[in-house]
Amino acid sequence: MSVSNMPALQLREYLERLPGTTFRKLYQQPSTAFAIFRRMLPHLAKTFVMRMLFMPAPMLLADLDLWVKPDAKKQKDQALFILQALHIVHISPPSREKPQEMQLTTNFKNSMRRALTGGGTHNSFGVPSTLVVPPEIDIPFLDRYARKKWEDILHFVVSSVGFKSAGEVSGPNKSVKELLIAGRLVERRPNGSIGITQTGFTFLLQEANAQVWTLLLLWLEAMETNKMAGLEAVDMLSFLFVLASMELGRAYDTNALTEQRRNMLPSLVDFGLIHVPHHKRSMFFPTRLATTLTSSGNSLRSISEGVAAATSAAFNGTSSSGGPPGHGPLKSSTELKGSVVVETNYRLYAYTQSTLQIAVLALFSKLNMRFPDMVAGRLTRASIRQAIQFGITADQIISYLAAHAHEQMHRTAALTNKPILPPTVVDQIRLWQLENERMKTTGGFLFKDFEDQKEYLAVAQFAEEVGVLVWRNDKTGMFFASRHEQIRDLLRNRKKAE
Amino acid sequence: MPRAIRGVLIECDPSIKSIIVNIDSKNHDFIIEDLDEERVVVKENMVGELKRRLEDRLKENLPPVEESGSE
Numbered sequence: 298m299s300v301s302n303m304p305a306l307q308l309r310e311y312l313e314r315l316p317g318t319t320f321r322k323l324y325q326q327p328s329t330a331f332a333i334f335r336r337m338l339p340h341l342a343k344t345f346v347m348r349m350l351f352m353p354a355p356m357l358l359a360d361l362d363l364w365v366k367p368d369a370k371k372q373k374d375q376a377l378f379i380l381q382a383l384h385i386v387h388i389s390p391p392s393r394e395k396p397q398e399m400q401l402t403t404n405f406k407n408s409m410r411r412a413l414t415g416g417g418t419h420n421s422f423g424v425p426s427t428l429v430v431p432p433e434i435d436i437p438f439l440d441r442y443a444r445k446k447w448e449d450i451l452h453f454v455v456s457s458v459g460f461k462s463a464g465e466v467s468g469p470n471k472s473v474k475e476l477l478i479a480g481r482l483v484e485r486r487p488n489g490s491i492g493i494t495q496t497g498f499t500f501l502l503q504e505a506n507a508q509v510w511t512l513l514l515l516w517l518e519a520m521e522t523n524k525m526a527g528l529e530a531v532d533m534l535s536f537l538f539v540l541a542s543m544e545l546g547r548a549y550d551t552n553a554l555t556e557q558r559r560n561m562l563p564s565l566v567d568f569g570l571i572h573v574p575h576h577k578r579s580m581f582f583p584t585r586l587a588t589t590l591t592s593s594g595n596s597l598r599s600i601s602e603g604v605a606a607a608t609s610a611a612f613n614g615t616s617s618s619g620g621p622p623g624h625g626p627l628k629s630s631t632e633l634k635g636s637v638v639v640e641t642n643y644r645l646y647a648y649t650q651s652t653l654q655i656a657v658l659a660l661f662s663k664l665n666m667r668f669p670d671m672v673a674g675r676l677t678r679a680s681i682r683q684a685i686q687f688g689i690t691a692d693q694i695i696s697y698l699a700a701h702a703h704e705q706m707h708r709t710a711a712l713t714n715k716p717i718l719p720p721t722v723v724d725q726i727r728l729w730q731l732e733n734e735r736m737k738t739t740g741g742f743l744f745k746d747f748e749d750q751k752e753y754l755a756v757a758q759f760a761e762e763v764g765v766l767v768w769r770n771d772k773t774g775m776f777f778a779s780r781h782e783q784i785r786d787l788l789r790n791r792k793k794a795e
Numbered sequence: 796m797p798r799a800i801r802g803v804l805i806e807c808d809p810s811i812k813s814i815i816v817n818i819d820s821k822n823h824d825f826i827i828e829d830l831d832e833e834r835v836v837v838k839e840n841m842v843g844e845l846k847r848r849l850e851d852r853l854k855e856n857l858p859p860v861e862e863s864g865s866e
């Protein structure tokens with residue numbers, strides 16, 4: 298299922314589609330080069346970049362083998378592929394006269410050096426405002442503000458599911474709503490109401506950071522098709538990276554921005570990425586949503602925790618402590634008190650008032666009673682089936698229930714030394730999924746008609762090494778791969794070498 | 796020259812696979828390559844339609860079990 302899309306991956310997919318010229322422009326900014334280095338690269342690729350950063354001349358590609366242990370060839374190839382896809386490394390095409398050379402692309406190299414060693418007046422990490430900061434704007438205030446904004450957006454996405462809370466929620470700005478519709482997270486139904494789509498569900502279950510990127514990429518794409526706004530996607534993207542490198546709780550100077558970037562501010566306010574005080578329009582504060590945009594990829598939380606974080610925001614909206622910095626845009630699930638009780642007879646009770654959490658529960662259970670501080674329902678074959686059709690997996694449902702299990706469930710489990718959720722229910726949810734998923738589908742490419750067995754074996758072997766091989770049959774000389782770019786390059790190189 | 800064909804790999808039980816082959820046999824507009832007992836490669840744009848038709852077939856043969864138990 299597409300739910301496993303990590304934000305880094307989504308951003309990477311977007312970036313990989315950009316042409317080389319766009320990258321050259323992006324890498325003019327030290328903050329962008331640094332953010333991409335920090336967020337998008339696996340550790341081995343980072344090591345390569347750091348080693349090559351201050352080399353005066355290109356190095357031989359063959360020399361790279363000296364750096365990498367032979368058994369890590371797969372990781373090396375993957376690292377090189379990413380570095381090339383992001384136009385960080387340039388490798389000269391193979392030819393008979395000269396051995397292949399590799400070097401960092403000029404702009405990336407220069408910007409990365411400047412980011413690390415300082416110097417220059419690029420202002421690429423933002424210009425702090427010199428004005429007096431209003432005392433009421435502190436980190437807890439910004440967190441509350443960002444959470445409220447983001448919650449409004451999430452509420453809008455789920456509002457079509459079951460339980461409405463009219464009047465309670467103000468809803469996001471009109472432009473944001475339109476963006477969500479354009480991105481097909483929600484769609485207008487024939488009767489004029491707004492309904493959630495499968496993409497919307499996936500979005501909802503994503504970790505908050507991933508949600509922010511999803512929305513921002515939608516925004517960038519919308520801007521590209523709508524040139525009238527006078528905004529250029531490349532510059533917008535660089536500005537997002539600038540925001541990500543700013544410091545939470547600090548005021549930055551609006552006047553130091555180019556006009557184009559100033560025009561972006563209203564939308565960023567709508568998303569809750571920045572806050573502009575009413576009486577001091579010349580300064581803006583990045584919120585946690587913005588400053589964690591490029592937090593390292595491995596601090597990502599699981600999907601259930603993502604939901605937990607999203608729902609916890611609504612759940613204890615009043616008791617905001619801010620949390621330690623760098624801890625994700627919203628609260629982590631450890632701060633959330635569990636509220637869901639699941640019984641062996643598939644009944645489900647949730648002690649909550651949060652409409653967001655109720656809406657999430659309604660995705661996969663049949664809720665039939667609602668009390669002032671509690672909802673009751675059942676997990677049924679039909680309700681699980683419906684959830685699976687929306688693109689939610691059984692494992693997601695189970696981990697959501699486990700993560701939100703009521704304290705009493707934990708206590709009983711500890712006493713009787715049993716798992717938190719009743720095993721019968723867990724198994725049944727999985728069985729219901731199997732019943733509905735009779736086939737496993739993998740998109741990709743079928744490779745066939747190789748000249749001879751030798752060629753087939755070499756290419757299939759390569760596909761396995763770079764980790765794109767899904768299935769192979771040596772007898773018929775065919776294999777199936779999830780991506781084709783690397784294999785295409787290999788075939789081309791083989792042809793040239795002949 | 797080797798060829799790369801875009802498609803979707805479907806892995807399933809032999810019984811399901813035989814239904815897929817049967818659905819395809821009418822117009823031959825789904826399957827790109829029949830790989831083995833449990834695998835076929837299908838045209839990318841036809842996967843949704845195939846799933847729908849498969850669902851219909853299965854419904855004909857085994858009607859979904861009615862929910863029992865009180866609310």
